[in-house]
Amino acid sequence: MNPYLEERIRELGFRITPQRQLILEAVAEAGEKARIEDIMERVQAKSSAISQATVYRTLEIFGAHNLIHVNVLDGQRVYEVAGENVHHHMICQSCWSDEKIPHKVVNEFVDNVQVKYGFLAQPHHLFLLGLCKHCQEEEDKKQISKEEEKRP
Amino acid sequence: MNPYLEERIRELGFRITPQRQLILEAVAEAGEKARIEDIMERVQAKSSAISQATVYRTLEIFGAHNLIHVNVLDGQRVYEVAGENVHHHMICQSCWSDEKIPHKVVNEFVDNVQVKYGFLAQPHHLFLLGLCKHCQEEEDKKQISKEEEKRP
DNA sequence: GACTAACATGCGAATGTTTGCAATTGAGAA
DNA sequence: TTCTCAATTGCAAACATTCGCATGTTAGTC
Numbered sequence: 001m002n003p004y005l006e007e008r009i010r011e012l013g014f015r016i017t018p019q020r021q022l023i024l025e026a027v028a029e030a031g032e033k034a035r036i037e038d039i040m041e042r043v044q045a046k047s048s049a050i051s052q053a054t055v056y057r058t059l060e061i062f063g064a065h066n067l068i069h070v071n072v073l074d075g076q077r078v079y080e081v082a083g084e085n086v087h088h089h090m091i092c093q094s095c096w097s098d099e100k101i102p103h104k105v106v107n108e109f110v111d112n113v114q115v116k117y118g119f120l121a122q123p124h125h126l127f128l129l130g131l132c133k134h135c136q137e138e139e140d141k142k143q144i145s146k147e148e149e150k151r152p
Numbered sequence: 153m154n155p156y157l158e159e160r161i162r163e164l165g166f167r168i169t170p171q172r173q174l175i176l177e178a179v180a181e182a183g184e185k186a187r188i189e190d191i192m193e194r195v196q197a198k199s200s201a202i203s204q205a206t207v208y209r210t211l212e213i214f215g216a217h218n219l220i221h222v223n224v225l226d227g228q229r230v231y232e233v234a235g236e237n238v239h240h241h242m243i244c245q246s247c248w249s250d251e252k253i254p255h256k257v258v259n260e261f262v263d264n265v266q267v268k269y270g271f272l273a274q275p276h277h278l279f280l281l282g283l284c285k286h287c288q289e290e291e292d293k294k295q296i297s298k299e300e301e302k303r304p
Numbered sequence: 305g306a307c308t309a310a311c312a313t314g315c316g317a318a319t320g321t322t323t324g325c326a327a328t329t330g331a332g333a334a
Numbered sequence: 335t336t337c338t339c340a341a342t343t344g345c346a347a348a349c350a351t352t353c354g355c356a357t358g359t360t361a362g363t364c
């Protein structure tokens with residue numbers, strides 16, 4: 001298992017168990033935006049003896065301590081192992097493309113909020129929903145043809 | 153019911169039913185960050201004939217169309233009727249205080265992302281988690297006494 | 305006002321998620 | 335290494351959420 005993670009787990013006072021190692025591996029292998037069913041499937045494949053409750057509990061605990069990022073996408077929880085480079089996502093609600101934004105850009109916003117309100121935002125893994133460049137153009141086209149319908 | 157909402161519902165092609173009116177009322181009365189149990193309780197008080205499935209379905213549909221904001225706080229979904237003034241929240245993860253930020257401030261960030269990446273973020277109701285001014289100071293104090301422990 | 309087609313609801317069953325508790329196990333102390 | 339105890343796990347039951355389908359309703363049309 002990722003030695004960085006192992007260290008963080010110990011630091012936080014949690015124990016390292018085979019189940020937890022395996023679950024974290026499964027989340028890592030399931031890639032970004034892993035849904036519970038993806039994770040469950042991989043865990044079962046590795047060892048069918050692990051109880052579902054343990055998977056849920058592990059994700060919950062590690063999520064609460066930012067060892068795993070938890071986000072909600074399209075109504076479903078999605079998980080990602082927290083790496084060392086902080087980043088965020090720009091997700092298109094039309095084509096579901098997903099681009100990363102480095103933390104630096106988000107940080108300017110964080111600083112701005114800090115200066116204006118004194119609030120220290122700690123966004124570990126933002127999901128910014130919106131429209132990618134391509135889908136914005138598509139939307140514009142739709143808008144134009146809609147207006148043409150009104151006066152032919 | 154809020155006439156603005158009623159209009160939006162019709163525009164989107166949905167029907168107005170007594171159940172939906174009642175559920176939206178309940179969400180509105182439950183205030184910001186209403187949990188499903190708060191809503192369910194209020195709905196039941198108004199009319200015990202409404203099925204739970206209908207409440208879930210209504211929240212889901214109206215959430216997907218931004219008539220209701222859905223966020224996740226501390227692992228639980230929370231709902232808020234979408235009003236006409238767009239705003240966001242700064243929520244302290246230590247004392248759970250909650251201050252609103254006007255959209256204007258968030259919009260500067262949105263513009264920045266748009267210019268840099270071409271992505272049009274559409275944050276309707278951000279929950280910015282972090283530390284309020286007061287809790288930042290408390291954290292600082294803790295940090296200092298921790299360091300003093302190391303060399304007494 | 306009556307008619308109709310599509311939409312919405314309620315019911316109950318199927319799924320998904322959380323919880324309490326007894327048994328097990330990791331990791332520090334001896 | 336062995337001992338000890340709190341943390342962790344598996345199980346099964348409780349609870350929460352979603353789904354399929356038959357029935358009832360809305361809102362537009364005549």
